[in-house]
Amino acid sequence: MLLSARALAGSDPLLVTDAQALPFPDDTFEVTLAMHMLYHVPDRTLAIAELRRVLRPVGVALVVTNSENHLHQLDDLLVECAAAATGVDRLPVRSFISFTTESAADELAAAFPRVESRVLVSELVIDAVEPVLDYARSVSAFVADTAGQLNGVIAELERRVARTIRDEGAFHVRTAVGCFVCR
């Protein structure tokens, strides 16, 4: 990611570091961003406090995360395919993430006096099977443990998505992503 950011960053420094312990003094930045990443951090309270600590008093932190309903048609279909192919349902919950647009405001409010949210609901209209299979492979650890099982899940998914595209013209997947503006 840093390599791909290098061209845009010019001579500005790029750094890999832990969001739970930012190596910067208090009141350093006018803007901090946490885009689709706080749900990975073990101590999220600490990371959110760090986002605030390094921000100047007039600064703003922008935090982006997914709704519980983001890609839910796709995740539900994966659960069905996993169950059909393996006989085991390994995806009992719809959402893969614990920090969602539904829960984020309360957590962010612990560090920021003012939190506003803007949620963008949209839809993917998918008329080719391969991107859906790529998504399934990228989250395959949630669906199947072994390559043998995964192949069966992918084959089932391919059959179902191809049938939907043939019958309905496209496979529709709702997206819902929120940006929290924190001051």
Ligand SMILES: C[S@@+](CC[C@H](N)C(=O)[O-])C[C@H]1O[C@@H](n2cnc3c(N)ncnc32)[C@H](O)[C@@H]1O
């Ligand atoms: C889904 S990616 C999002 C990347 C990028 N922000 C974007 O929106 O395309 C999640 C990112 O969180 C980073 N990450 C996970 N745990 C982290 C931590 N404790 N501190 C800093 N970054 C972390 C990962 O390295 C990964 O780059």
